[in-house]
Structure formats: structure tokens, C-alpha cells
Amino acid sequence: MSLARMELRATYAFVERNANLIKRYWGWEVAWIAYSVANSVAVVLIAKSANAAVGREAFDEAAVDRLVLFLAVGAVVWHYISVLFGTVSQMVAWERWEGTIEYTFMAPVRRLTQMVGTAIFSVLYGLVHTACIVAVIALVFGLELHGADLLAAGVVMLAGSLSLIGLGTMGAVLPLLYPERGEQMAWVVQAALVLVSGVYALPEQMPEPLRTLSAFSPATYLIQGMRDALLDGAGLGTLWPTVVGLFLAGLLLIPAGVWVFRQGERYAKRTGRLKRSG
Amino acid sequence: MAGGEHERSGTALARTNGSLALEVEGVSKFFGGRRWWPFGNGRPRRVVAVDRVSFTVPRGEIFGILGPNGTGKSTLIRLISTLLLPDEGRIRVFGLDVVRDEAKVKRHINRVSVEAAFFKKLSPMENLIYAARLYGLEGGYARRQIVRILESLGIEGRAIRAPMEDMSRGMQQKVAIARAFLTSPTLLLLDEPTTGLDPHSKRDVQEFVLRLREEHDTTVVLTTHDMVEAEELCDRVAIFDAGRIVALDAPARLKEEVSRQLGRPATLEDVFLALTGKPLEQPEEVFDE
Numbered sequence: 001m002s003l004a005r006m007e008l009r010a011t012y013a014f015v016e017r018n019a020n021l022i023k024r025y026w027g028w029e030v031a032w033i034a035y036s037v038a039n040s041v042a043v044v045l046i047a048k049s050a051n052a053a054v055g056r057e058a059f060d061e062a063a064v065d066r067l068v069l070f071l072a073v074g075a076v077v078w079h080y081i082s083v084l085f086g087t088v089s090q091m092v093a094w095e096r097w098e099g100t101i102e103y104t105f106m107a108p109v110r111r112l113t114q115m116v117g118t119a120i121f122s123v124l125y126g127l128v129h130t131a132c133i134v135a136v137i138a139l140v141f142g143l144e145l146h147g148a149d150l151l152a153a154g155v156v157m158l159a160g161s162l163s164l165i166g167l168g169t170m171g172a173v174l175p176l177l178y179p180e181r182g183e184q185m186a187w188v189v190q191a192a193l194v195l196v197s198g199v200y201a202l203p204e205q206m207p208e209p210l211r212t213l214s215a216f217s218p219a220t221y222l223i224q225g226m227r228d229a230l231l232d233g234a235g236l237g238t239l240w241p242t243v244v245g246l247f248l249a250g251l252l253l254i255p256a257g258v259w260v261f262r263q264g265e266r267y268a269k270r271t272g273r274l275k276r277s278g
Numbered sequence: 279m280a281g282g283e284h285e286r287s288g289t290a291l292a293r294t295n296g297s298l299a300l301e302v303e304g305v306s307k308f309f310g311g312r313r314w315w316p317f318g319n320g321r322p323r324r325v326v327a328v329d330r331v332s333f334t335v336p337r338g339e340i341f342g343i344l345g346p347n348g349t350g351k352s353t354l355i356r357l358i359s360t361l362l363l364p365d366e367g368r369i370r371v372f373g374l375d376v377v378r379d380e381a382k383v384k385r386h387i388n389r390v391s392v393e394a395a396f397f398k399k400l401s402p403m404e405n406l407i408y409a410a411r412l413y414g415l416e417g418g419y420a421r422r423q424i425v426r427i428l429e430s431l432g433i434e435g436r437a438i439r440a441p442m443e444d445m446s447r448g449m450q451q452k453v454a455i456a457r458a459f460l461t462s463p464t465l466l467l468l469d470e471p472t473t474g475l476d477p478h479s480k481r482d483v484q485e486f487v488l489r490l491r492e493e494h495d496t497t498v499v500l501t502t503h504d505m506v507e508a509e510e511l512c513d514r515v516a517i518f519d520a521g522r523i524v525a526l527d528a529p530a531r532l533k534e535e536v537s538r539q540l541g542r543p544a545t546l547e548d549v550f551l552a553l554t555g556k557p558l559e560q561p562e563e564v565f566d567e
Binding site for chain 1: 356362
């Protein structure tokens with residue numbers, strides 16, 4: 001049997017296993033989607049009460065609609081980033097919690113294969129979650145997307161996913177090295193990433209040092225590209241520098257993430273941290 | 279007795295045949311003793327978990343490692359299974375170095391530990407198909423094998439597709455053994471696989487281990503503190519104390535030696551007591567294995 005076929009099977013093992021876990025924990029999935037939808041709708045509702053909040057008719061109807069879309073893109077992308085980064089970065093924490101970490105790390109599987117399998121699942125999972133939120137927001141707010149370039153938005157999202165997978169893989173080293181608090185540390189990193197990336201505010205409007213930090217986050221360009229495509233109808237002809245930049249950042253960050261993770265794994269094996277419990 | 283005539287002749291023969299399954303040479307493992315953060319109270323205690331251990335296991339042998347909790351047995355198993363890196367010495371599995379040739383070594387080994395490591399919400403089928411794919415098995419073939427192996431262990435029908443959390447510990451451990459069987463390891467590491475099992479489940483697991491050797495020519499390294507199990511299953515046993523091997527030989531020869539000293543027939547329990555000065559059952563772990 002060829003090595004490539006074995007690696008493909010192993011890649012699929014992670015996708016299938018995670019899908020089975022979702023199926024078995026369906027109650028949590030329903031709760032998580034309901035929470036995410038409620039959260040996103042609550043954010044977008046801010047736009048609807050913008051005039052009431054400032055006490056005068058500061059925004060006309062078109063401006064309110066644009067603000068709805070601006071916040072909706074932010075809410076949806078926030079969720080997508082959270083799911084993608086979270087699923088990849090928590091893969092070790094999940095295994096440690098279930099007690100299978102030693103078994104998976106003892107199996108004849110390259111770490112890159114494990115990352116790819118986890119990443120494929122997390123992209124699919126993130127897209128399904130995001131689609132649910134988009135559907136509810138569109139229904140509640142009657143979103144007008146006539147001028148939007150959905151293809152360009154999708155391409156930007158996928159190109160940006162590569163960087164998030166790389167960063168998530170780096171984040172996964174925290175639960176590996178810190179059995180007790182690594183999971184919480186990864187959550188803090190995730191929160192910081194979303195904060196500095198301008199989900200609900202343009203980076204140029206943010207205070208320092210957030211503004212400077214936002215320039216280093218690939219998620220900043222992902223969100224900006226999504227807004228350009230959905231709010232202003234920018235096509236791939238306009239957005240190609242963003243797509244290429246995100247793609248190149250992904251090409252850099254994925255191997256960097258795997259390298260960081262492998263160093264962490266080596267350290268964990270030296271110090272005995274690769275075990276089921278903290 | 280440690281590294282005695284029996285050990286040397288077995289090793290020499292296996293080397294000649296090129297059939298050594300496992301070679302452990304001067305292996306040590308330490309934990310703690312370093313502090314990266316400059317603050318705090320004193321220097322952390324350095325624990326020697328495995329202390330210059332050497333032995334070999336010829337292909338097809340069932341090799342027992344006996345000792346109470348906290349003597350480094352599980353650490354040694356983790357070192358062999360590539361989950362820990364040795365600080366000193368080297369370990370070879372079928373001639374492959376566990377550090378340098380890690381990926382190749384992993385294809386030879388599987389491990390069953392005292393706690394069945396599974397996704398408890400998933401069914402035996404879902405857990406085993408995951409394992410099968412990790413080891414490169416094709417889905418359809420793996421599913422047929424899983425049903426066959428589980429049925430031979432008395433796990434049938436709905437139990438194969440029901441969450442594992444609904445199963446008893448004994449049944450879960452049988453699924454763990456089935457997982458090892460499924461991937462056909464040439465070196466199987468059993469880390470107290472029958473601890474806490476009822477006598478019936480214990481007997482099933484032990485019979486399965488013997489079947490693995492018969493049908494797959496599997497070499498087995500078994501850690502236990504069950505002397506009866508060691509006597510029934512193992513061709514040779516190493517007695518572990520404080521991270522070191524204090525004796526290594528066939529159970530009968532170890533008993534013979536101690537019987538001469540005691541002037542009465544000795545049990546393996548007597549052997550352990552005579553060699554270490556301690557009873558085998560010691561509830562507290564000296565360090566976290």
C-alpha cells in the first residue's frame with residue numbers, strides 16, 4: 001500500500017472521528033449554534049437601534065442597512081474565526097479530556113496529517129455553523145446582498161482559513177505544554193486575535209496598540225476583504241492582492257505552526273506532559 | 279539473576295537469528311529538577327523514574343515486568359511506545375531506534391493501558407474504525423474485521439454500535455484488546471491490562487493475549503503486579519524496584535533460586551520480597567507515572 005494512500009486514510013480518520021463526535025454530542029451542538037445565532041443577532045440589532053442610541057436621526061435608512069451588513073459580516077466572520085481557530089487549537093485539549101491523547105500520538109501518523117485532517121473538519125464545521133448564522137440573520141434582517149460579490153467573499157474566506165489553521169496549530173501547543181491551563185490560554189489567544197482584527201471596528205479607528213497589532217493579524221485582511229466583497233461588491237479583480245497575501249501568509253503559517261507544534265511535542269515527550277490527565 | 283545465564287543465552291541466540299523484538303540498553307528517565315521560572319521555593323525535586331535499565335526480548339516471547347505502583351514500569355512502557363524520550367541509553371524495536379526511527383517503530387507497536395483510552399461517547403465500531411484508519415486499514419475490510427474480533431470477545435449486536443460509556447470496564451478493556459489485535463502489532467505493550475477486572479474478564483483478556491502470540495507471532499511486554507498472571511503468561515519476568523531491574527529470569531528459575539535461600543517452596547511474591555525487601559502491594563505511588 002502506498003504511503004500516500006495510508007496518509008489519506010489517516011487524514012479521513014480525523015474528519016470522520018470528529019463528525020462522529022458531533023453526532024454523539026448533538027445536544028451541545030444545538031446549544032452552541034443557538035448561542036452563536038443569538039449572539040450574532042444581538043450584535044446586528046445594534047444597527048437597528050443606532051438612531052435611538054444617539055438620540056437623533058443621525059443615520060438614514062441606507063446608512064442603517066449598511067451598518068447592519070457591516071456588523072453582520074463582523075458577527076459571521078467572528079464566529080467563523082472562533083470555530084476554525086478553536087477547533088484546531090483545542091484538538092489536543094479535546095484528546096486529553098477524552099483520555100485518548102497517548103493513543104493518537106502513538107499511532108503511526110505524521111503530525112502534518114493530523115493537522116490536515118483536523119483542519120479539513122474545522123473548515124467544513126465552520127462553514128456549516130456560519131451558514132446557519134447567515135441564514136438566520138438574512139431571515140431576521142432581510143439582508144440585501146444584490147451588489148455583493150459572493151464568489152470573491154468565499155475565496156477570501158478560504159484563503160484566510162489557511163492562516164487561521166496555521167495560527168490554530170501554534171495555539172494547539174499550549175494545551176500540549178500546559179495540561180492544566182493550556183486550554184484557557186488558547187482561548188485567550190483566540191480572543192486577542194479576534195479583538196485586534198477589527199471585527200466590529202475598522203482597524204484605523206482602533207486605539208493603539210490594537211491598531212498596530214491589527215496589521216500583523218491575517219484575520220484583519222480576511223475581514224476587510226469580506227467587507228469589500230459583501231458591502232462594496234469588490235470582485236476578485238480588485239481583491240486579488242488580498243487573496244494572494246492571505247494565501248502566502250497561509251503557506252508560511254501552516255509549516256510554521258507544524259514546526260512549533262513538533263517542538264512542543266518533543267518538549268512534552270522529554271518532560272512527560274504527553275499524558276491523558278493534567 | 280539479573281542479566282543471568284538464561285537472559286544471556288536467550289539474547290545471544292536471538293541476536294544470531296536477528297530476531298530480537300526489543301533491546302533496552304542503559305535507559306534512564308528523569309523527571310523534574312529544572313525550573314525555568316526564576317521565582318518560587320527552591321529547586322524542584324529530580325525524580326529518577328527509570329535507572330539504567332537494560333534487557334532484551336526475543337521475538338515471540340511474553341516478557342513480564344513486575345513491580346508495585348510507582349516503580350517506573352509505566353514510564354518504561356511509555357519510553358518504548360515513543361511517548362517519552364529517554365534521557366540516557368537507547369531502545370530498539372526490531373532493530374529500529376525509538377527516537378531516530380520513531381515513525382517506523384510506531385508501525386510495529388500497539389499498547390493497551392490500565393485505563394481503556396477511548397472516546398466514551400463513541401461506539402466500539404466508531405472508536406475502532408478510527409484506530410484502523412490511523413493504521414492505514416481500508417474501511418470496508420476494517421469494519422468486517424472489527425465485527426469478527428469483537429464477536430470473538432463476546433461483544434455482539436447492538437453493543438458494537440452503542441456508546442462505550444454504557445459498557446462495563448471489563449468490556450471496555452476487551453475493546454482495547456480488540457483494537458490492538460486489529461492493527462496486528464508485532465510488539466504489544468500491555469500496561470496492567472487486567473487491573474481491576476473481574477475474574478471472568480481477566481481470564482478472557484489473558485486468553486486473548488495468548489491467542490495474539492499464537493496467531494500473529496506477536497511479542498508481548500506485560501507490566502503487572504499480579505503474580506499469578508505473571509506466572510501463567512510470562513516466559514520471563516523482570517522484577518522492578520525503584521526504577522531498576524533487580525532480577526530477570528523465567529518465573530520457575532526465580533522461584534527455584536529463592537526456594538534454596540528460604541529452604542521451602544517459594545512463590546513469586548516470596549521472590550519479590552526476598553529481592554526488594556518490600557511487599558508487592560504498595561498503595562502509594564512514589565511519583566506520577
